[in-house]
Amino acid sequence: MPDLLIDNLHIHFDGVIALDDVSLTVKSGEIFSLIGPNGSGKSTLFNCINGFNRPRKGAIRFGGINLLRKKTHEIPLLGIARTFQNLQNVPYMTVLDNVLLGAHLRISKRDTVKRWLSRKQRVAEEALALEIMDLLGIANFERKYLLGQPFGIRKLVEIARALVSRPKLILLDEPAAGMNDQETIEIAKIITEIRNELGITVLVVEHDMRLVMRISDRICVLDSGKVITIGKPDEVKQHPEVVKVFLGEGTDA
Numbered sequence: 001m002p003d004l005l006i007d008n009l010h011i012h013f014d015g016v017i018a019l020d021d022v023s024l025t026v027k028s029g030e031i032f033s034l035i036g037p038n039g040s041g042k043s044t045l046f047n048c049i050n051g052f053n054r055p056r057k058g059a060i061r062f063g064g065i066n067l068l069r070k071k072t073h074e075i076p077l078l079g080i081a082r083t084f085q086n087l088q089n090v091p092y093m094t095v096l097d098n099v100l101l102g103a104h105l106r107i108s109k110r111d112t113v114k115r116w117l118s119r120k121q122r123v124a125e126e127a128l129a130l131e132i133m134d135l136l137g138i139a140n141f142e143r144k145y146l147l148g149q150p151f152g153i154r155k156l157v158e159i160a161r162a163l164v165s166r167p168k169l170i171l172l173d174e175p176a177a178g179m180n181d182q183e184t185i186e187i188a189k190i191i192t193e194i195r196n197e198l199g200i201t202v203l204v205v206e207h208d209m210r211l212v213m214r215i216s217d218r219i220c221v222l223d224s225g226k227v228i229t230i231g232k233p234d235e236v237k238q239h240p241e242v243v244k245v246f247l248g249e250g251t252d253a
């Protein structure tokens with residue numbers, strides 16, 4: 001599995017520097033967290049990786065390929081999936097069909113017709129979707145419409161949809177936001193299983209510090225688009241600048 005190398009990334013919007021020479025490496029098989037105050041550039045970094053934002057300078061390499069040279073729709077084909085801070089699922093479809101939407105992310109234009117026509121393919125995709133839904137504890141919602149499902153379930157549907165594309169790397173943008181304590185513990189378990197059981201590298205943006213400290217191999221702290229420090233949870237927690245930046249924010253990142 002490839003590492004993700006981010007090298008001197010720089011991007012600004014109308015005078016606001018969103019990322020200021022950001023460099024970091026997410027190693028294959030890691031659970032790597034990105035924390036920082038609101039507006040520090042976390043989602044922008046995700047948007048650069050999946051091709052929504054086009055940085056001025058720098059490189060993002062995944063398995064030796066510079067992602068900045070790829071079109072947005074090509075990124076999932078390289079094995080990079082993501083979830084969004086604001087949910088992107090479809091209310092008038094069943095939970096299963098929402099999850100299956102992710103399976104088609106990985107199909108190139110050339111393959112589309114062939115794969116749509118193949119019943120065997122559909123059966124295999126459904127089996128994978130159900131397996132993933134089972135891992136996430138939402139398998140019994142399969143035939144239910146997404147509309148009216150609790151927020152916690154819709155968040156898991158979003159993660160399941162990303163997983164069904166069989167990524168090598170998954171980007172999770174605030175998976176625990178809006179979740180209660182019990183659901184947050186559940187999310188921590190799920191993220192660990194995504195790495196341990198499915199062997200997927202995880203890059204996660206999250207505000208819940210207890211969750212971040214519990215699950216992460218390493219953490220990168222961003223502030224105003226700059227990397228403050230990168231290290232293991234215990235190292236990051238004690239870093240003087242981190243203490244300063246987060247002072248007064250309680251347990252929030």
Ligand SMILES: Nc1ncnc2c1ncn2[C@@H]1O[C@H](COP(=O)(O)OP(=O)(O)O)[C@@H](O)[C@H]1O
Nearest residue numbers: 013016018036037038039040041042043044045
């Ligand atoms: N598309 C955009 N247009 C203008 N400004 C943006 C855009 N995306 C992000 N920004 C700005 O870049 C900074 C970083 O935003 P963001 O990456 O969303 O922060 P975070 O996810 O850490 O809260 C903020 O000042 C934000 O307003």
Ligand SMILES: [Mg+2]
Nearest residue numbers: 042043044085
């Ligand atoms: Mg954000």
